[in-house]
Each structure stands twice: as structure tokens, then as C-alpha cells.
Amino acid sequence: MIAGEPNSSHPVIDLRDIERAAEVIAPYVVTTPIVPSEVVSSKLGCQVAFKAENLQHVGAFKARGATNAVMGLDDDVAARGVVTHSSGNHAAALARAASLRGIPAYVVMPENSSETKIAAVRGYGVEPVFCEASNEAREETAERVRLETDATLIHPFDHPAVMAGQGTVGLEILRQIDPVDVILVPVGGGGLLAGILTAVKSLRPEVAVIAVEPEWANDAARSLMIGKIQMPTRYDTIADGLRTALGANTFPIIRRLLNEILLVEEDQIRTAMRSLAEEAHLVAEPSGAVTLAAIQQYPARFTGLNVVAVVSGGNLSFGKCRLGQPAGSFDV
Amino acid sequence: MIAGEPNSSHPVIDLRDIERAAEVIAPYVVTTPIVPSEVVSSKLGCQVAFKAENLQHVGAFKARGATNAVMGLDDDVAARGVVTHSSGNHAAALARAASLRGIPAYVVMPENSSETKIAAVRGYGVEPVFCEASNEAREETAERVRLETDATLIHPFDHPAVMAGQGTVGLEILRQIDPVDVILVPVGGGGLLAGILTAVKSLRPEVAVIAVEPEWANDAARSLMIGKIQMPTRYDTIADGLRTALGANTFPIIRRLLNEILLVEEDQIRTAMRSLAEEAHLVAEPSGAVTLAAIQQYPARFTGLNVVAVVSGGNLSFGKCRLGQPAGSFDV
Numbered sequence: 243m244i245a246g247e248p249n250s251s252h253p254v255i256d257l258r259d260i261e262r263a264a265e266v267i268a269p270y271v272v273t274t275p276i277v278p279s280e281v282v283s284s285k286l287g288c289q290v291a292f293k294a295e296n297l298q299h300v301g302a303f304k305a306r307g308a309t310n311a312v313m314g315l316d317d318d319v320a321a322r323g324v325v326t327h328s329s330g331n332h333a334a335a336l337a338r339a340a341s342l343r344g345i346p347a348y349v350v351m352p353e354n355s356s357e358t359k360i361a362a363v364r365g366y367g368v369e370p371v372f373c374e375a376s377n378e379a380r381e382e383t384a385e386r387v388r389l390e391t392d393a394t395l396i397h398p399f400d401h402p403a404v405m406a407g408q409g410t411v412g413l414e415i416l417r418q419i420d421p422v423d424v425i426l427v428p429v430g431g432g433g434l435l436a437g438i439l440t441a442v443k444s445l446r447p448e449v450a451v452i453a454v455e456p457e458w459a460n461d462a463a464r465s466l467m468i469g470k471i472q473m474p475t476r477y478d479t480i481a482d483g484l485r486t487a488l489g490a491n492t493f494p495i496i497r498r499l500l501n502e503i504l505l506v507e508e509d510q511i512r513t514a515m516r517s518l519a520e521e522a523h524l525v526a527e528p529s530g531a532v533t534l535a536a537i538q539q540y541p542a543r544f545t546g547l548n549v550v551a552v553v554s555g556g557n558l559s560f561g562k563c564r565l566g567q568p569a570g571s572f573d574v
Numbered sequence: 575m576i577a578g579e580p581n582s583s584h585p586v587i588d589l590r591d592i593e594r595a596a597e598v599i600a601p602y603v604v605t606t607p608i609v610p611s612e613v614v615s616s617k618l619g620c621q622v623a624f625k626a627e628n629l630q631h632v633g634a635f636k637a638r639g640a641t642n643a644v645m646g647l648d649d650d651v652a653a654r655g656v657v658t659h660s661s662g663n664h665a666a667a668l669a670r671a672a673s674l675r676g677i678p679a680y681v682v683m684p685e686n687s688s689e690t691k692i693a694a695v696r697g698y699g700v701e702p703v704f705c706e707a708s709n710e711a712r713e714e715t716a717e718r719v720r721l722e723t724d725a726t727l728i729h730p731f732d733h734p735a736v737m738a739g740q741g742t743v744g745l746e747i748l749r750q751i752d753p754v755d756v757i758l759v760p761v762g763g764g765g766l767l768a769g770i771l772t773a774v775k776s777l778r779p780e781v782a783v784i785a786v787e788p789e790w791a792n793d794a795a796r797s798l799m800i801g802k803i804q805m806p807t808r809y810d811t812i813a814d815g816l817r818t819a820l821g822a823n824t825f826p827i828i829r830r831l832l833n834e835i836l837l838v839e840e841d842q843i844r845t846a847m848r849s850l851a852e853e854a855h856l857v858a859e860p861s862g863a864v865t866l867a868a869i870q871q872y873p874a875r876f877t878g879l880n881v882v883a884v885v886s887g888g889n890l891s892f893g894k895c896r897l898g899q900p901a902g903s904f905d906v
Contacts, residue, residue: 275607277629280670281697296855297609365613515897523628523857523888556855563895565847 253498254402254491257444260409260437263310267407270309270342272298274411276418276550279522286537288544292518293415293425296526296556300334300362302483303408303434303554304398308335310407311396312343320345323393327373327384329355330483331555332398337366348393350384352376358559399433400489409437415550416445423547426533428554429453429462429503430484432492438552439499453496453503454536456481456511462488463503466496480511483529483555504543510535518553530555585830586734586823589776592741592769595642599739602641602674604630606743608750608882611854618869620876624850625747625757628858628888632694634815635740635766635886636667636730642739643728644671652677655725659705659712661687662815663887664730669698680725682716684708690891731765732821741769747882748777755879758865760886761785761794761835762816764824770884771831785828785835786868788813788843794820795835798828813843815861815887836875842867850885862887 278291295303312324323346326336333349340347347368351360352375363370373383388395397404411434415425425442429435435453442449455462458479464472471493477485488496511528514535518526526534533551537544610623627635644656655678658668665681672679679700683692684707695702705715720727729736743766747757757774761767767785774781787794790811796804803825809817820828846866850858858866865883869876 272610275609275626275629277607278604280631284697294607297607299612301855365616512897516892519857519892519897520890523633523890525851525855525857558852558855558897560848560851560895563892563897565844565851565890565895 253495255406255440257441259406260413260441263406264410264413266313267306267309271305273414274298277522277524281521282517286541288546289548290537291419291550292522292524293411293550293552294524295411295552295554296524296530300331300338301555301557302331303411304331304335305338306410307404307407307433308332308339308396311401311403312339314403315394319394323348323391324396325384325388325393326396326398327380328398329359331557334362334366336396337363337368341366348387348391350380350387352380399431400491402491405433405437405492408434409441411552412438412441416442419550421548422449422550424450424452424549426452426454426536426549426551428484428529428532429455431486432488432496434554436492436495439495443499450501453500454506454532455484456532457505457507459484460505463505465493466503480508481528481532504536504540506532506535506539510539514538524553525556525558526553527555527558585827587738587772589773591738592745592773595738596742596745598645599638599641603637605746606630609854609856613853614849618873620878621880622869623751623882624854624856625743625882625884626856627743628856628862628885632663632666632670633887633889634663635743636663637670638742639736639739639765640664640667640671640728643733643735644675646735647726651726655680655723656728657716657720657725658728658730659716660730661691663889666694666698668728669695669700673698680719680723682712682719684712731763732823734823737765737769737824740766741773743884744770744773748774751882753880754781754882756782756784756881758784758786758868758881758883760816760861760864761787763818764820764828766886768824768827771827775831782833784833786838786864787816788864789837789839791816792837795837797825798835812840813860813864836868836872838864838867838871842871846870856885857888857890858885859887859890
């Protein structure tokens, strides 16, 4: 399955795929909590609860899709291993899923990947294959490894089993909280968004699903306007997980089912990260904080509503930031 | 009920009080999640899961006890309001509980309390009564307010209804996770510890309950050794919630039921806060991080065990710490 032009035939996943994925991955993933915040809610004038995928294994929803894809392979195919290229959470998620199944994983990472992310992959017993830091080098290296090993490519978001796995987030939200008027979902490649849309619009079509992306990575908004997948024009948003174009499989689902898309400013993302940490006591990475950023930036849109904001990941290094100064003055 | 010498008669709470408290507070508090961490577990050689009371309303378990105490008052008594002195989470918890019941709260706070904590109390519609920053001034001011208003004093930890409310944490843990070999609980005044001990030792006496306090606030360890409540000898641990002596009601329960107490270093508390944030994606205040600090400092004690570490609170300001640097280099 290759990202590119929209797949014009029927959607590659449906509700049944997501329900099956939920059964397959149940032993391996966390049913992440819904975390309500009175403080955030009272500040923003709506009932805000966070779907805390930052508390998922590997610190992101990516554990769901990767696990579903790996567990779904036939034994003989699985034995040859899986391969992907990723500088982010999918790399660790695939390494973990492969390790759970006891098969090899080949993870191609740009040589400038952060130490934290390299360490996460190594933590699951996988030594990354390093390549130059360009999209071309990543894809070429992954293809070379695939040909050498005959391993199965698990695309980070456009693989149907990955999309179905991410959709289990939507199933859980509907089971965990009621009433819910709006679900806010970050959009990068669209795997999480397409999965949640498929689940929610099948079961509770009246619940609005709103996508959020950074203004500096507004390719999904432009794609929806034009009706054709557009590439990002810049790659410098702090929300590094959302710098990706939509995929051939994710785009048609999003186009058909999405209620609305909101764009957020970089400063709003930073403010949302701080609010999540100080007011909701959750660590979110920038990509995971864009949903709260959207409520902050467009509060009138949400007044009085019951809103679930998906916090998609929490992998953040605090660097030299000193935690635990004397009470009342935690300044650094 | 006044803190001081041990209450030598039968314990002031039992399992039934805690079960009743669970029913009373259910509409007003969060059933906080158990958050497992594969990364922390694999580093420390035991199965670690966090009972995330940092995700409780007001950011700490204190919401439970305060709500139970306030909801348990007769209408005519409740109408005259409640009073307490606290520079910490109990202040916000009592303000919130009073606001939920629609009665006045008088919260005496030292004039040097942090802006964050003052703002938290004001956030629940209560203007604090400020006093000098000494224990004497706090108690005298609270007593003066009590006499003036005829409000009911709700002691932060030694009040039976507060202890019963905190004990609901223990009920939830036993319902939420199995197997569990050890539960680690921070100890300051002992309300949370006495409550959890009462619940756990009634239902699953074979589960070990281990208290954790800072070496710099080792009064509980000394009290247990000598068999008589000892005062702290210094008040400078970063775990500001644990700078308190045990109470007349909490001490006898702890003395009778506790399996073990561990003391942790200040640096271990800081390391644990960072590990909670970076590896488990939870924001813990220093007092909430002592339980993980104990596993870090004494890993051999826990090898191979299923450990629940209670993260009692998450109220932490990040001050000038900049969150959300470009991916891979979040240094500040």
C-alpha cells in the first residue's frame, strides 16, 4: 500500500475491522483513560476531557496500529520480519510489536534522529538501520532492506491494519464517556483520524469529529479544500508528528466523514503543552497538544459543549529543565 | 479531633466507612487510572504501575477526603461552613468540596503561600484568610475563624471522614489491578496511608503496604521505631506535602498494619519526577514521586514483584521551563 493519490474505490477499513483490531490488540495495549479537567474546562467554557494516548505503551497511539498489523500477519510472512522507516513513535511501536511476536523488525531511521527516539527503538531490542536524513534516502533504504530480507513493509499510517488499530481509540471513547458532542483529533498522515472517523461515524454519526493541524503544516486543510492530496510546504512546526501528507487510503475516508478542520498557531501549541502539564498533569508532545490548542484558539466554537481532545502522544524530553524546585517556586 | 498523642482505643475508621465514602464521593471524584509503564518496569526489574492520583480533581487525592467530610455533615452544621488551615492541596480540595455543597469554606493560608496554590483556592470561589507563616499562627487563626463563624474544622488528615475518603484509593487499586504484591504509599500526616491500610488489610491482607517518606522528613520512621509520634526535625525536603507529623488517629492504624517504611533521598525524588514525566508521561509533584523514588533507591527489594506506586499529586509549576522545543532537542 503506497501513499499517493486518493483510492477512489470503497474505504479500505470498516467498523468490523476496528472491532476485530480491538480484540487482537487487547492483550498488548493500554485501554487509556479519559481524563476530565475541571480547571481547563472552567477556563475554556466547555467540558474538556482528554483521551490520554500519551499513557499508551511507547507513549503514543502508534502502539495500537503497529500491534494490529504485526499480529495480523500469517506465520510464514511474519517470520521474515517487518520493516518501516520512521523517525518517530511508529518506529518504537513497530519494534515493540515485533518483539511481542518474536519476529525481526528492521527500522530505518534518519541518522539525525534524536537520541531519545533511537534509545526507544533499542529498548525493544532492535538496532536501527541508519540512513541520510531525506525522505528519498528513507524510502530507498527501507525498500533495499525489504528486498534483502523479504520482510513486510508496515507503513506508519496508510496500511489498513494500522488504520484499523488506531480506530480502536474511537471505540474506546464512545464506551468511556457520555455525553460527547465533539472529538478533536490531530492529523498528520491521517491514520488515527481515519480510524476514529470510521468507528465514530459508524456508531454515533451525530458526534462531530474535528481534525486539528498546525498552521505551519496545513496540507490536510488544503487537501480537503482542493479535493486532492497536497504536500506540506514547510516542515518546521514543533508538532513533528504532523509534518506528513495524507495517504491514498486515509484521505478518502477523511474527505467523506470529517466534520471540520481547525488550524492552530505554534504559540498555542506551546501554551497547550504547559496547560496539559500544569493543569491536567499530563505530559504531551507537541503533536499531542494541538487538540487542546484548538479549543484555546477557538473557544467560542466549543462553548457549552462536551469535548474529548485526543492527546495522541507524550514523548517529550525535559532536557536541562529542573523539576522539583522548592514548593511554590519551581522556576528554573 | 486533634493531632497529638496516639489514640489507644479502637481505630477511628474501618472498611465499612471506606465503602460508604466511596459511594458518597463517587459523583464528585475521578476513579483515577492505573498507569502501567513498560519502560520503568524494564529499567527497575519489577512490574510497576502507577495509581495516578495526580489525575484526580484538584490534582491530588485530597479531593476524596475533603469531599467525604463535607458531604457527611448534617445540613444545619454544613450551612455554617467548614474551616481548615493548609498551604497545600487540602486547601483547594476543601474549597472545591464546599463549593459543590454550596456552603462557605474558610481556608487559612500562610501569607507566603505560592501564587499557584492561592489561585487554586480562589478558583473554587474561596478567598483565603491569610496569616503569618508559622504553625502557631495557622492554628490560632483557624481557631479564631472557627469561633467567629461556628464553621466545622476539617483537619487535613486526622479527621475520620477524611481518612475514610482517602482510603477509597485502596479500594480502587484492588479492583483495578491483579496481581499486586506491594502498594507503595507516601506518608506525611498519614491520612492516605491509614485509609489505604484499612482498606487493603481488610480485603487482601497478603498485599504488602509500604510507606515512603523523605530522609529529610523521617518522623514517621522514627515514630514507628519509638512507638510514639515524633515531630519532624527539619522542614526542607522538596516533598512539601510530607513535612508533617503523624496524627493521633492515623498513627495507631499505621503502627498496627504497616509492613515496612522506606526513606528516600532528595536526589532520588528529583530523578523519579523526571522519570515519571519522560517515561510514564505523568506530572508528579515531589510528594507524589517518592514512591517511584523508593523503587529506584531500593530496586533489589522489589525484583520480580508487581508493584503499585501511588502518585499522590501532580501540582507542579514549570516556571520558566520551556516546553516544546523542536523535536529531538527539547533542551532549555
